[in-house]
Amino acid sequence: MRGYLRFALKRLLQLLAVVFAGISAAFFISHLSPISPVESIIGRVSGQSSYSPQAIQSLRDTLTELFGLSVPLHEQYFNFLGRFVRGDLGPSLIAFPTPAMQLVMLALPWTVGLMVVQIVIAWLVGNILGGLAGYYQNSRFLKAFGIVAIGIQPIPYYIVAFLMVIVFGFLWPVLPISGGFAMNVRPSFTPEFILSVLGHSILPASSLVIVGLGTWFLGMRALVSNIVTEDYVTYAELAGVRQQRIVFGYVIRNAMVPQLTALAMTLGAIFSGTIITEQVFAYPGLGSLLVRAVNGGDSAVVLAVSCIAIIAVATAIFLIDMIHPLLDPRVRAE
Amino acid sequence: MADILTVEHLKAYYLMNYFGITREVRAVDDITMSVRRNEVYGIAGESSSGKTSFIRVLAAAIRPPLRVVAGSARYEFDDRSIDVANAGPEAAEAIRWSHLSYIMQGSMSVLNPVRRIERTFEDFAARPLGLSGRALRQRFVEHLGRLKLPPEVLRAFPHELSGGMRQRVTIGLATIANPQFIIADEPTTALDVVVQKDVLSLIRNLQKEMGASVIFVTHDMAVHANMADRVGIIYAGRLVEEAPTRQLFTAPKHPYTAHLVASLPRIGDTTQRPALEGRPPNLADPPQGCRFHPRCPLAIEKCRQEVPPLATVAPDQRSACWRWDDVVPLPGSIPAARVPEPVR
Amino acid sequence: MFSIFRDLVRYNIEFAIGVVLVGSITLFSLLSFFSPVDPTMIYVAIPDRPPSFEHLFGTNSRGQDLFWQLTFAFRNTLYFGLTVAVLSRIISITVGLAAGYLGGWVDRVLMFFNDIFVAIPIFPILILFYFVMRSNLDMFTLALIMACFGWPFDARLIRSVALGLRNREFTRQAVFAGMSPLKIMREEHLPYVMPIIFSTAMANMIWSIGLEVTLAVLGFTNINIPTVGTALYWANSHSALVVGVWWWILIPVILIVLTFLGLFLLAISLNEYIDPRSRLRRMGV
Numbered sequence: 001m002r003g004y005l006r007f008a009l010k011r012l013l014q015l016l017a018v019v020f021a022g023i024s025a026a027f028f029i030s031h032l033s034p035i036s037p038v039e040s041i042i043g044r045v046s047g048q049s050s051y052s053p054q055a056i057q058s059l060r061d062t063l064t065e066l067f068g069l070s071v072p073l074h075e076q077y078f079n080f081l082g083r084f085v086r087g088d089l090g091p092s093l094i095a096f097p098t099p100a101m102q103l104v105m106l107a108l109p110w111t112v113g114l115m116v117v118q119i120v121i122a123w124l125v126g127n128i129l130g131g132l133a134g135y136y137q138n139s140r141f142l143k144a145f146g147i148v149a150i151g152i153q154p155i156p157y158y159i160v161a162f163l164m165v166i167v168f169g170f171l172w173p174v175l176p177i178s179g180g181f182a183m184n185v186r187p188s189f190t191p192e193f194i195l196s197v198l199g200h201s202i203l204p205a206s207s208l209v210i211v212g213l214g215t216w217f218l219g220m221r222a223l224v225s226n227i228v229t230e231d232y233v234t235y236a237e238l239a240g241v242r243q244q245r246i247v248f249g250y251v252i253r254n255a256m257v258p259q260l261t262a263l264a265m266t267l268g269a270i271f272s273g274t275i276i277t278e279q280v281f282a283y284p285g286l287g288s289l290l291v292r293a294v295n296g297g298d299s300a301v302v303l304a305v306s307c308i309a310i311i312a313v314a315t316a317i318f319l320i321d322m323i324h325p326l327l328d329p330r331v332r333a334e
Numbered sequence: 335m336a337d338i339l340t341v342e343h344l345k346a347y348y349l350m351n352y353f354g355i356t357r358e359v360r361a362v363d364d365i366t367m368s369v370r371r372n373e374v375y376g377i378a379g380e381s382s383s384g385k386t387s388f389i390r391v392l393a394a395a396i397r398p399p400l401r402v403v404a405g406s407a408r409y410e411f412d413d414r415s416i417d418v419a420n421a422g423p424e425a426a427e428a429i430r431w432s433h434l435s436y437i438m439q440g441s442m443s444v445l446n447p448v449r450r451i452e453r454t455f456e457d458f459a460a461r462p463l464g465l466s467g468r469a470l471r472q473r474f475v476e477h478l479g480r481l482k483l484p485p486e487v488l489r490a491f492p493h494e495l496s497g498g499m500r501q502r503v504t505i506g507l508a509t510i511a512n513p514q515f516i517i518a519d520e521p522t523t524a525l526d527v528v529v530q531k532d533v534l535s536l537i538r539n540l541q542k543e544m545g546a547s548v549i550f551v552t553h554d555m556a557v558h559a560n561m562a563d564r565v566g567i568i569y570a571g572r573l574v575e576e577a578p579t580r581q582l583f584t585a586p587k588h589p590y591t592a593h594l595v596a597s598l599p600r601i602g603d604t605t606q607r608p609a610l611e612g613r614p615p616n617l618a619d620p621p622q623g624c625r626f627h628p629r630c631p632l633a634i635e636k637c638r639q640e641v642p643p644l645a646t647v648a649p650d651q652r653s654a655c656w657r658w659d660d661v662v663p664l665p666g667s668i669p670a671a672r673v674p675e676p677v678r
Numbered sequence: 679m680f681s682i683f684r685d686l687v688r689y690n691i692e693f694a695i696g697v698v699l700v701g702s703i704t705l706f707s708l709l710s711f712f713s714p715v716d717p718t719m720i721y722v723a724i725p726d727r728p729p730s731f732e733h734l735f736g737t738n739s740r741g742q743d744l745f746w747q748l749t750f751a752f753r754n755t756l757y758f759g760l761t762v763a764v765l766s767r768i769i770s771i772t773v774g775l776a777a778g779y780l781g782g783w784v785d786r787v788l789m790f791f792n793d794i795f796v797a798i799p800i801f802p803i804l805i806l807f808y809f810v811m812r813s814n815l816d817m818f819t820l821a822l823i824m825a826c827f828g829w830p831f832d833a834r835l836i837r838s839v840a841l842g843l844r845n846r847e848f849t850r851q852a853v854f855a856g857m858s859p860l861k862i863m864r865e866e867h868l869p870y871v872m873p874i875i876f877s878t879a880m881a882n883m884i885w886s887i888g889l890e891v892t893l894a895v896l897g898f899t900n901i902n903i904p905t906v907g908t909a910l911y912w913a914n915s916h917s918a919l920v921v922g923v924w925w926w927i928l929i930p931v932i933l934i935v936l937t938f939l940g941l942f943l944l945a946i947s948l949n950e951y952i953d954p955r956s957r958l959r960r961m962g963v
Contacts, residue, residue: 025798068739158895236458238430240430240462254448268796282515302805306802310797
């Protein structure tokens with residue numbers, strides 16, 4: 001137990017380091033740009049109608065104050081860190097004066113929901129099917145599935161989502177293609193709302209699962225094809241151990257371990273794919289928020305989303321790392 | 335009493351097709367032999383001589399591209415008889431572990447790393463023993479005791495045990511269901527000598543207790559001298575000589591055997607040992623006639639053209655050589671007077 | 679080298695299909711050098727014409743011939759993918775080999791950075807860059823940023839290969855024989871590492887082009903440079919599907935999917951070829 005706690009502590013420190021590095025990077029990227037956010041807003045505003053020079057100047061002063069740009073950069077950085085720990089990233093522009101963090105927190109559960117659903121289905125089911133395919137090399141169904149997976153796997157998330165919109169929006173409109181829930185339903189814990197939420201999540205989730213399932217299937221199949229040549233599998237077969245026991249207890253169980261590591265490594269990509277898909281389906285998660293913020297020139301929200309994204313992914317990786325020793329007893333010994 | 339295993343004209347080949355080239359590797363090419371009850375039969379041969387493929391057939395554990403092409407390998411157990419070379423999977427499953435078991439090479443990796451020893455034992459032994467729950471566990475503890483392993487081993491994971499303990503566990507796994515026939519595939523290779531001695535005496539004691547027959551495969555002639563009642567020498571997929579151990583060492587009747595036997599070094603003996611020229615043949619394209627002729631110091635024209643049959647040349651001794659009569663022990667062999675009686 | 683290529687094409691169907699697909703797309707993009715039209719000009723042809731003999735892929739709503747437009751689009755996109763692949767190979771090989779060979783604190787520091795880069799999701803960062811740079815974000819800068827994020831996986835892979843090679847017998851023998859480390863790396867180890875580099879380069883191209891297409895479709899790159907992504911962006915902003923100009927969407931999508939498929943097939947068939955165990959499995963009749 002003590003070893004596990006020490007391991008957890010080490011990983012926790014690593015998590016904090018990653019988060020710190022990530023949000024600092026995000027801060028510096030957004031503040032070291034050659035384009036000043038103040039000037040770009042001024043440019044946009046004055047392009048739409050004309051203002052007197054004094055009005056422009058007072059606007060400039062107010063904005064500079066608002067963005068905290070009146071102090072030198074390193075002071076801005078410390079201000080930023082201080083405010084960040086308190087969860088304050090300033091007001092948003094697209095929904096002024098709602099705080100940026102609040103917008104992000106409203107959108108976060110939707111994204112997390114999609115991610116959990118697609119990971120559970122795509123990773124779990126994909127791995128099990130891939131494991132069976134790797135062991136039962138002669139199954140025609142699994143071989144066909146493999147070919148389909150190869151065909152779908154390289155297609156980027158956006159295009160799959162797009163194709164789904166085409167199919168279910170124009171050709172066969174049976175499922176809702178936008179929004180998180182129907183417009184006339186009020187958000188509350190009623191069955192009506194919950195059903196509406198589930199219904200609206202089917203398409204985005206399916207789009208994500210389609211892309212992900214193939215990837216895990218192929219990876220697992222390749223992994224398992226190598227594991228079946230391992231001595232302990234051959235020995236169990238030699239001994240007449242029940243085939244079902246071998247497939248699940250010996251082969252898949254051992255292959256899950258590197259697949260869990262792979263999941264941790266690709267979580268960043270999965271997250272990116274999720275928020276891209278959200279945007280296509282106008283799903284009220286971080287993806288749609290981000291695009292809206294960029295188009296609206298709202299740097300506070302963009303920064304907020306970036307920071308939360310970094311924290312979310314890093315935390316998810318940390319949690320997966322915590323599960324790892326439970327699956328692999330060899331790691332426990334370290 | 336009938337022999338427990340009778341192999342007749344067994345042939346097993348690898349049939350492969352890669353990048354348009356078809357290859358037929360004759361790993362087991364017409365082997366006929368038998369193992370008696372309560373006997374330890376040693377099989378010696380170089381790597382890629384086909385001995386591993388041979389015992390895989392005997393263990394009913396071959397998979398494509400290795401296939402049995404001809405012949406039979408029949409076991410006569412107490413309650414049933416089965417030809418594993420031609421039997422279906424159900425018949426083979428019925429004898430696995432309860433009648434026929436296997437000790438594999440390499441104790442490092444034969445145990446499932448994510449499963450506790452106890453569960454692995456359950457996987458292997460529950461079906462053949464027909465027990466479960468407490469009775470089963472009791473059996474395990476008893477058996478581990480015979481192997482001088484403490485009951486705590488059951489709750490451990492493989493990586494928590496030392497190499498020697500793992501090897502004992504593996505032997506325990508193979509013997510828990512009291513099989514009548516055990517195939518041991520190089521169980522002591524890559525073990526240091528001290529552990530080797532332990533493992534060998536363990537196998538010997540278990541064999542005596544259970545009255546089982548053992549086929550013991552190793553390229554180490556010293557181990558054969560210690561363990562085997564009879565030894566069979568396999569070269570290039572064929573059995574080239576077979577004799578009781580003592581006879582084999584003191585009066586080999588095949589040039590290859592003579593070299594093998596002479597290769598054992600002894601303290602104080604500085605005789606130069608003649609090395610065999612050449613390399614083992616490619617089993618996809620073996621030489622005509624006697625497969626050993628390219629390297630044989632006694633080879634004559636007949637050897638190049640006709641395959642010598644495995645014929646009985648002395649009491650209980652067979653040799654596949656046209657010139658068996660001219661084979662003499664080479665310098666460096668242990669003189670007859672010095673070969674101890676078998677330890678059993 | 680060439681004989682391996684020939685064998686793979688003849689006997690590995692996936693490799694053959696991959697070569698055909700990627701080859702055709704490359705040829706297609708090379709046609710752009712012979713294009714009679716200037717891709718940056720708009721309204722030079724009758725807009726919204728379906729595919730015909732005059733305009734092989736039809737024309738789009740901006741009055742451009744889609745065929746020649748796409749040749750430029752694919753040329754830029756492939757060029758982008760190659761740039762990212764080459765740049766990230768350089769980084770990942772350097773990091774991977776250094777970490778694997780030198781070990782010790784060098785290894786720990788590099789892997790620490792590696793883990794950080796793995797944990798940071800790239801998409802929000804890219805958007806952040808676009809947000810601050812707007813139209814200053816040209817192809818090369820974008821490629822540079824992506825290369826900075828595309829190296830972690832492959833660096834780890836190369837590191838583990840380097841670790842394995844370092845401890846192998848033949849390396850020790852070469853060291854004892856007095857071969858200089860650089861010579862060892864070049865002559866003994868590179869043949870092992872090269873196939874891995876090729877196959878990961880393919881996967882990297884799929885990843886970077888996919889990301890570029892995604893960004894461009896959202897309008898987050900320089901939309902005046904013709905790439906596959908920007909073509910889709912313009913198609914979207916002109917509501918191509920609704921208006922009925924389906925070829926503007928469908929043809930680029932089909933072509934890019936074929937490109938990805940080709941690259942993917944190359945990557946997995948190379949991967950399978952490298953791994954001797956999978957080669958053995960293919961041998962069983």
